[in-house]
Amino acid sequence: MAGKTLYDKVWDAHVVRSEEDGTALLYIDRHLIHEVTSPQAFEGLRLAGRQPWRVGSILGVADHNVPTTDRASGIADPVSRTQVDTLDANCTAFGITEFRMNDLRQGIVHVIGPEQGATLPGMTVVCGDSHTATHGAFGALAFGIGTSEVEHVMATQCLVQKKSKNMRVTVKGHVGPGVEGKDIVLAIIGELGTAGGTGYTIEFAGEAIADLSMEGRMTVCNMAIEAGARAGMVAVDQTTIDYVKNRPYGPTAAQWEAAVASWQDLHSDEDAVFDKEIVIDAATIKPQVTWGTSPEMVVPVDAVVPDPAAESDSVKASGMEKALAYMGISAGMPITDIAIDKVFIGSCTNSRIEDLRSAAAVIKGRRKADSVSVAMVVPGSGLVKQQAEKEGLDKIFTDAGFEWREPGCSMCLAMNADRLEPGERCASTSNRNFEGRQGQGGRTHLVSPAMAAAAAIAGHFVDARAF
């Protein structure tokens, strides 16, 4: 019998029961909740007179609606405030641990889970948010769910699931200097397409993935959903174990050795069979920039904007034309000729300490271009912010004319006050370049933190490796 993939192993360990048709009841170890996708689930619990199955499995935080400027005066937008207040009230009523807006530990749900050790290797982790895939960096099975499933997990600690197929994306060899996790995953999405991973769990493997820090691996897994895969995973190694050690919600000292011993098996067996395998040569990956309105519309920084006329698939070609019209650029234009208005460094993809260090290294001693109206840095959590300030990164940013903000989702999706105005163009370290994502009519180009920093200095896209 063939060996098991990492996904097979974590899946099998969580099956409570399975039906003949393969439908399984899957046990959920960790449930992260935030203010946007939970209120209707709590309402459902109340209407049915149900209690959460295991309150200790749930960790709540408000991240999407929180302001990133002055928090002393609370949330100005009454609709946003109601949503955050509702989360606070629900967590209090049901006895759920929540990091409130002014708690130092508050931050983006996908940053704080790992930071607190609430995400551990081999766990099943869910959240009403598609970027839950992030936590797969720990050899966990982590995926986004809808609000009905949020309610289901709260009520039963389980989900009714069908197993996905197995895909492995191997990034062979090593990337060059200045090429980051973000560039790797954008290059993968460019290759796979935005629906290439639909129906699969993707395991990211190869030297270039093993070389990454946990922060880099989280960036890669975070965007598995942008290739259509609900979950991305990376095998556990010493880097994983070192990161997890001594986190507040991790194993106690007495449990540590047994936990580490059990994690040694969290990798695909050598004879495991994948339904689909993709191999990418790391040495060919350059810094990436998206040009369109889907993350698959991506090219290296030294390329030109692609021509829809060269696309043989008519549905695809018309999609490209719509994207070019929306983005206000034309085919054949060099990427480095695209001038930007704003810069956003943040989001669950790229707001961790390593991301901020990378951007700061580019910026140090320079100033943002005058043509860039706003360049903002939004740390992923209060603890990331504190660490960055300890290292003096905030000073590097503010000296360069950047704004140093409070933690939250911010302009990744513009549910709070941070947004693009119609027609504005942004170099963004977030995960989605959909129409209107960062504000109605706004134009988003996805890049790595170093590339966003370099664009802020130059006023247009430029190869960050030249800095």
Add this chain to the structure above:
Amino acid sequence: MQKFEVETGLVAPMDRPNVDTDAIIPKQYLKSIKRAGFGPNLFDDWRYLDPGAPDADNSQRRINPDFVLNQPRYAGATILLARENFGCGSSREHAVWALTDYGFRAVIAPAFADIFYNNSFKNGFLPIALKEEEVDALFKACFANEGYSLTIDLAAQTVSTPDGEAYHFDIDPFRKHCLLNGLDDIELTLQHRAEIENYEARRRQEAPWLFGGA
């Protein structure tokens, strides 16, 4: 949950690939803490010419006459015809709530994003995957014939055209059963309470660190 058995209805064509859930229901409307009332803001950025807000009176806004759902011939449509990777992006179930609140009962496309597909079944809304060439044929027929309607029969797993052609679609038997009978799957899962408790007790022994309370 609302049952789904047979639906005969007018078809509206959404002729673009990768329609994401941000497009289906933009973020500003996600601030609601209710499940209802998203219909007027379905496809908001494409549907109106001026920006909207959660508390705005949508009847006072400028309609985009070019947007497909604003064309009189598609008024009252209950079946949405779409292209590949429909519902990609964010996990927001609000996208399904907006489609059902608007009046749609089903969507037909060559392929769907996983989370959207999953969310649909929890709301009595049927996502049907047909072959690309079949979807293409439906688009052509829909554009060519005003008042074009289809009949979806979930029990028979067919989509029937006015000229008598029937396309078969696949659906997971468990989901089909729940949808045909309007079953609440939390109640179904809780029928296995003892098994969940046994599993949990065993795992607490094997891997107690997984139960470190937050």
